[in-house]
Amino acid sequence: MNTLQTLQQRLLQAVLADNTPRLRELRGDAHADAVTRLAVYRHGYRIRLRDALSTEFPGLRLMVGQRFDAMLDSYVQAHPSGHYNIRWHGAGLAAFLEFSRPWRDKPALADMARLDWAISTVFDAADEPTINAADLADIPAEAWAELCLRPQGHLQILPVTCNVDSFRRAADRQEPRPRMRSYRQPRHLLVWRQALTVHYRPLAEDERQLLNAAMREEPFTALCERLAEYHPPSKALPRMTALLRQWLEAGLIGAYRLKS
Amino acid sequence: MTIETTSSRAPYLGYGLGLRVEHYEALLEQPGNVQWLEIVSENYLVPGGRPLVWLERFRERFPLVMHGVSMSIGGTDPLDDDYLARLAALARHIEPAWVSDHLCWTGVQGINLHDLMPLPYTEEALAHVVERVTRVQDVLGRRILLENVSSYISFADSQLTEWQFLAAVAERADCLILLDINNIYVSACNHGFSPLDYLDGIPAQRVQQFHLAGHEHGGPLIIDTHDAPVANAVWDLYIEAVKRYGHVSTMIERDDHIPPLAELMTELDHARTLAAPWLQRAA
Numbered sequence: 001m002n003t004l005q006t007l008q009q010r011l012l013q014a015v016l017a018d019n020t021p022r023l024r025e026l027r028g029d030a031h032a033d034a035v036t037r038l039a040v041y042r043h044g045y046r047i048r049l050r051d052a053l054s055t056e057f058p059g060l061r062l063m064v065g066q067r068f069d070a071m072l073d074s075y076v077q078a079h080p081s082g083h084y085n086i087r088w089h090g091a092g093l094a095a096f097l098e099f100s101r102p103w104r105d106k107p108a109l110a111d112m113a114r115l116d117w118a119i120s121t122v123f124d125a126a127d128e129p130t131i132n133a134a135d136l137a138d139i140p141a142e143a144w145a146e147l148c149l150r151p152q153g154h155l156q157i158l159p160v161t162c163n164v165d166s167f168r169r170a171a172d173r174q175e176p177r178p179r180m181r182s183y184r185q186p187r188h189l190l191v192w193r194q195a196l197t198v199h200y201r202p203l204a205e206d207e208r209q210l211l212n213a214a215m216r217e218e219p220f221t222a223l224c225e226r227l228a229e230y231h232p233p234s235k236a237l238p239r240m241t242a243l244l245r246q247w248l249e250a251g252l253i254g255a256y257r258l259k260s
Numbered sequence: 261m262t263i264e265t266t267s268s269r270a271p272y273l274g275y276g277l278g279l280r281v282e283h284y285e286a287l288l289e290q291p292g293n294v295q296w297l298e299i300v301s302e303n304y305l306v307p308g309g310r311p312l313v314w315l316e317r318f319r320e321r322f323p324l325v326m327h328g329v330s331m332s333i334g335g336t337d338p339l340d341d342d343y344l345a346r347l348a349a350l351a352r353h354i355e356p357a358w359v360s361d362h363l364c365w366t367g368v369q370g371i372n373l374h375d376l377m378p379l380p381y382t383e384e385a386l387a388h389v390v391e392r393v394t395r396v397q398d399v400l401g402r403r404i405l406l407e408n409v410s411s412y413i414s415f416a417d418s419q420l421t422e423w424q425f426l427a428a429v430a431e432r433a434d435c436l437i438l439l440d441i442n443n444i445y446v447s448a449c450n451h452g453f454s455p456l457d458y459l460d461g462i463p464a465q466r467v468q469q470f471h472l473a474g475h476e477h478g479g480p481l482i483i484d485t486h487d488a489p490v491a492n493a494v495w496d497l498y499i500e501a502v503k504r505y506g507h508v509s510t511m512i513e514r515d516d517h518i519p520p521l522a523e524l525m526t527e528l529d530h531a532r533t534l535a536a537p538w539l540q541r542a543a
Contacts, residue, residue, distance in 0.1 A: 084330035124309035
């Protein structure tokens with residue numbers, strides 16, 4: 001190991017340390033001693049990550065309130081950043097909150113982090129084409145059974161245990177903290193982008209099953225059969241029609257193909 | 261890959277700003293006296309969405325330059341090939357007037373400090389940086405600019421001054437220099453050297469861009485915060501730089517407490533006014 005590499009490793013450990021150590025490699029002077037000088041970098045590291053993560057997790061910030069900075073500090077302490085883009089250190093926050101004490105005792109925190117992060121990543125996900133109703137109009141009736149709808153690749157379905165979407169909406173609108181409502185059964189949120197705007201909304205259970213099936217490229221017949229498990233025959237077809245129209249209007253479907 | 265190594269500087273772009281989200285709409289509606297823009301490269305190394313759409317709009321209206329914070333040219337971890345490939349792809353796409361980063365290291369052992377850490381000014385570090393700059397310039401197919409960073413620590417083993425080190429890197433690697441006037445001032449105050457000695461030690465023909473920014477006094481040290489107007493002492497040093505280097509593309513860099521665009525335009529006008537007499541003499 002060369003001198004430069006050793007020096008950088010020792011400096012890095014000093015910046016990450018709980019207390020500023022005295023390094024023999026550093027020089028102080030009458031203006032400021034070496035410990036004071038090194039402390040600028042220690043302080044800067046924590047502040048920079050705190051600021052960057054705070055921007056990416058506005059819903060979580062509103063939900064946690066005064067303890068938000070302490071939460072971020074504990075995450076940064078446990079998981080130093082590895083990505084060149086500081087923003088991407090947010091990728092591990094939801095998992096940290098899900099499995100680490102004391103945060104894991106409140107599942108809402110990990111749910112909230114997951115929604116914030118999904119919105120952040122969908123925001124600048126790869127651009128994809130979308131299809132509309134006119135694109136499907138020319139498909140012969142007999143071919144619909146084999147029609148595979150392909151949802152946008154960036155689309156995310158998130159399980160949630162409380163009204164995290166209310167917190168995110170309030171944070172974006174700079175409204176007061178909403179009242180937390182926990183669900184008896186987990187529900188799901190859909191996060192996607194239409195053109196340049198990120199959207200999120202609750203997802204009914206039948207719609208979630210259909211979207212998941214579409215993502216697995218199951219044909220239209222299979223989607224209808226799945227819907228029949230939730231609705232009587234008289235209501236399944238209107239529901240399928242309504243969902244399909246809603247998906248197309250919302251830009252959820254990127255492409256289609258006919259299996260045959 | 262062949263790299264253009266003409267001794268002449270790149271085109272003089274005039275006076276510009278660091279592009280910030282807060283000014284997107286205002287800049288397109290009323291660009292005023294802003295002649296060019298510097299983007300933070302990392303903000304646009306994304307797959308798609310709004311950032312790239314905005315970038316296209318600015319590309320149509322302004323000359324752009326790319327300024328990175330993650331190259332870690334002085335780092336001892338291997339250069340990040342994925343990062344460099346993305347950077348090269350962005351440069352091919354937007355065709356910036358030039359690409360810059362900092363003379364520093366940002367992390368080691370796979371951990372990123374997201375800071376511009378200074379190097380010891382030793383022969384070992386010099387040889388290391390020169391080798392990496394050469395490789396980066398090969399990947400990008402162009403000479404890069406390296407910026408001097410503000411620093412708060414100094415190393416017992418340093419054998420060169422900061423400006424000797426920067427000048428030697430530029431000469432040996434045949435790269436160019438982005439001179440941050442505020443950073444010179446901050447480091448001069450923190451380490452007790454003369455900022456004029458610094459300016460005198462930099463090869464004028466390699467200086468292609470100036471940064472101007474604000475700082476704050478934090479205890480015994482001055483901290484490079486980019487969150488305030490340019491200080492009077494930095495304006496004075498800017499005049500000294502213009503006297504020495506002449507027409508160098510100049511921009512104001514504000515990263516925090518972003519003011520209305522008009523306020524930064526006023527600062528740009530001030531830079532123009534200060535430089536004008538010296539640039540006329542040079543002409």
